[in-house]
Amino acid sequence: MKLQRTTLILLLLALGLGGFVYFYEIRGATQRQEAEVREQQIFTFTQEQVQGLSIQTRGQTLNFEREQNGRWIMTSPEKTSASNASISYLLDLLVQGRSDRTIQVAANQLADYGLAKPQATVTLTLNNQQTHQLNLGNSDFSGNFLYAQVDPGTSPNGDVDLLLVSSDFQNGVNRDLAEWKIENDTPNANNPTPQTPTPVNPSPSP
Numbered sequence: 720m721k722l723q724r725t726t727l728i729l730l731l732l733a734l735g736l737g738g739f740v741y742f743y744e745i746r747g748a749t750q751r752q753e754a755e756v757r758e759q760q761i762f763t764f765t766q767e768q769v770q771g772l773s774i775q776t777r778g779q780t781l782n783f784e785r786e787q788n789g790r791w792i793m794t795s796p797e798k799t800s801a802s803n804a805s806i807s808y809l810l811d812l813l814v815q816g817r818s819d820r821t822i823q824v825a826a827n828q829l830a831d832y833g834l835a836k837p838q839a840t841v842t843l844t845l846n847n848q849q850t851h852q853l854n855l856g857n858s859d860f861s862g863n864f865l866y867a868q869v870d871p872g873t874s875p876n877g878d879v880d881l882l883l884v885s886s887d888f889q890n891g892v893n894r895d896l897a898e899w900k901i902e903n904d905t906p907n908a909n910n911p912t913p914q915t916p917t918p919v920n921p922s923p924s925p
Contacts, residue, residue, distance in 0.1 A: 759817045761853070761869060761884060764845055766810045771844030774809075774892055781899060793899060800901035809891040813841070813853065818882040819864055826879050832866040833857030834881070839892040855888055862886065 772783040772791075782795045783806060791801040829835045833856030841853045856866040864883040871879070 761816045761818055761867075761882065762813055762843075762851060764814065764843075764851075766807070766814050768845045768847075769810060769843050770846050772806065772810075773840075773842040775840045775842075776892055777838060779896065781896075783899075796896070797900075802899050802901050805894060805899050809841070812885065812888055812891050813843070816884060816888075818867075818884055820883050822881050822883070823878045824881055826877055829856075829868075829879065832881060834866060834868050837868075839888075841892065855884075855892065856881075858886060859883060865889065 770785050774781045774783075779796065781793065783791050783793055783801050785791055791803055791806050793799050793801040824832065834854055837854040837856055839855040841855075843851045845851070852870055854868040854871060856868070858865055863886055865886055865888055867882045867884045867888070868879065869882060
């Protein structure tokens with residue numbers, strides 16, 4: 720009888736240990752991994768939530784709005800139908816893009832990273848009227864990443880957080896005006912999703 724009671728206790732302990740391993744090591748590891756992925760995302764909204772887009776570079780300022788049918792129109796510097804392929808390419812970088820890492824620098828060092836006067840500023844307006852901003856600065860030493868600042872602001876200690884984002888953003892924002900117009904869309908008959916257009920005047924490789 721005593722042996723059976725001991726066996727039962729050991730069985731209950733084994734079940735408890737197994738439950739702990741499952742919830743902490745297996746399920747918990749998955750949740751921690753998902754949290755790490757979220758931390759690496761540049762933004763957490765979806766493309767469908769973006770209703771307005773403004774792109775300011777050193778050469779031009781462009782403004783776009785999404786119509787109810789999902790198509791994009793350019794509101795300035797011209798009012799015309801916009802290239803959904805060009806806009807989708809940029810939005811995909813913003814929504815799906817990941818930051819390689821985050822660094823913290825003093826606010827008075829922004830010029831060292833090309834962010835005192837950014838090479839480009841992207842401002843997004845969501846369907847809940849929230850706005851978000853991404854400033855793009857210089858390339859890092861490897862040339863594979865750009866220094867960037869998301870929703871610029873300073874921390875209580877006066878420092879700012881900078882991200883390292885893909886250099887593909889240079890191709891995403893530095894386009895001739897003609898490339899932002901609908902006549903440069905090149906739809907794929909086998910895939911209705913807008914594809915990255917072939918640039919009229921290809922931007923130099925970062």
